[in-house]
Amino acid sequence: MITWAYGWLLAFAAAAVLFFGAALVITIVGARDLKDLLTPSGRSSKK
């Protein structure tokens, strides 16, 4: 049971690193996407 428990903790560690790492990347790239969405030139070029 102890081995199972530590196995789940390892899975948690991997999942948490993936989540916070992805959150950082999404924040940086997402800010650029947001700017594109809200700039008038970006909107008119799509029309």
Added chain:
Amino acid sequence: MNFQILDWCILFAYLAGSMYVGLRARKYVENMEGYFVAGRRVKVALGSATLIATEIGIVTFMYFGELGYVTGFSCFVLGVIGFLGYLVIGKTGFIVSGLRALKIVTIPEFYELRFGRGVRLLGGILLFLGGVLNMGIFLKMDGLFLTQTMGLGQGMLFTVMTVMLIVVVSYTILGGMFSVVVTDFIQFVVLSAGMLIATLFVLANVNLADMVSAVVNQLGEAGVNPTANPRFGWTFIFWMLIGSVAMSALNQPAASKAFASESPEVGRKVFLYTGITLAGRYMVPMFWGVAALAMFGPSVNSMTAMPKLLGTVIPSGLLGLMIAGMLAASMSTYSAYMLAWSSVATRDIIVPIRRREFSERATILLTRTVTGIIGLFILVFGLWYEIPATAFQYTAITGAMYGAGAFGCVVAGLYWKKANIVGAYAALGFGALAPIGFLVLDLVKSSIPREMMFLVDVNISGFFSFFLALAGMVVGSLLTQKSHPPVRL
């Protein structure tokens, strides 16, 4: 009281900022497509941020925290299952790419294209009822969380929750999907920071070895092996395996984000990147719940153990930031859900009944009115309803009410040429039968004979809803191929 002046300042600055940004975004709404799907111009990273923010709320923290507290590490399996579900959709574009390519706004619109207007109406009603009931407990969960972490009385709590709801309803009503996307992005950043702060303080205050021994000593094998845990077992795992794919792709608030994306390919990628974060956003609050078990032992109220832990380990100042993060999570969920369900009510229930399209202006006005009514409903419903089973299982079963039938209709409609209108009615009806039966029978649980108790087993009910929906679609379609020939897209 855990909450100090600095925390209040952070919280009100955050709420005021959200209101300002959300209301400013309304100027970008130029037409109906702008209001409902942000002009379909959302790119991958922004789409991922908004989808993740939609799917994380205080309610998800609460039910995952509760699961961690009562089932130990066993519940981590849900993170793995959900991760696999999103990965399947993200890698293959299963369901979402097909629906996005049709340029629809709501899932029941697909029913009309493939099966007819009557199916759209029935699907719309089920989707709306299941969705709003599903959302009904959110405010109650939020209230419990805030009471424990902030150390507030009920009176003050009601005020904070009402203010939060007014802020969200205001910008959702006025700015539609544009406001939702813009505020979701900010909320995504704030909630990620809040989750990181909370996790670091939990790790600094609760020893991992203590968590392992608490789970092993208090819960035994049920705490580490999901198949040995009476709350889970194989029926639950199979239900979640199907449900993770169905509910990920066919949950209208999530699907709306795919429909708002630039292209079917962008929609698929949004699900892929969202899926990468899924195991973490499930397991982080579960981990807090396990830490609460290690810190307080098994005798604390399971629903309030996790927020009580956060209120204990996080110092003033940072607590305000963490609460702002949690409120951010809830606000993004409320806004996306309210917009999704009001879109369904307007486009898939009211318009088919009226049999005549509204003008763009009238459609938006009607959607805004329904959004306000939903906001009022969740305020009232959240105060009196008692939740059966665990909060997670309640949301899963109300989700199954519309998700099971939708899964049958959409999967068969997209990928099976023989799917017809009779199969679609059968899928929607049978898919809703088991969850509705569960919710009704649970109210009269004490008078049910022992041999019929399986009817109020939430896991069996959830699993059967998907089985019945698919069986209804296949049998109904095959038996009526000549009388009701399938309509091709």
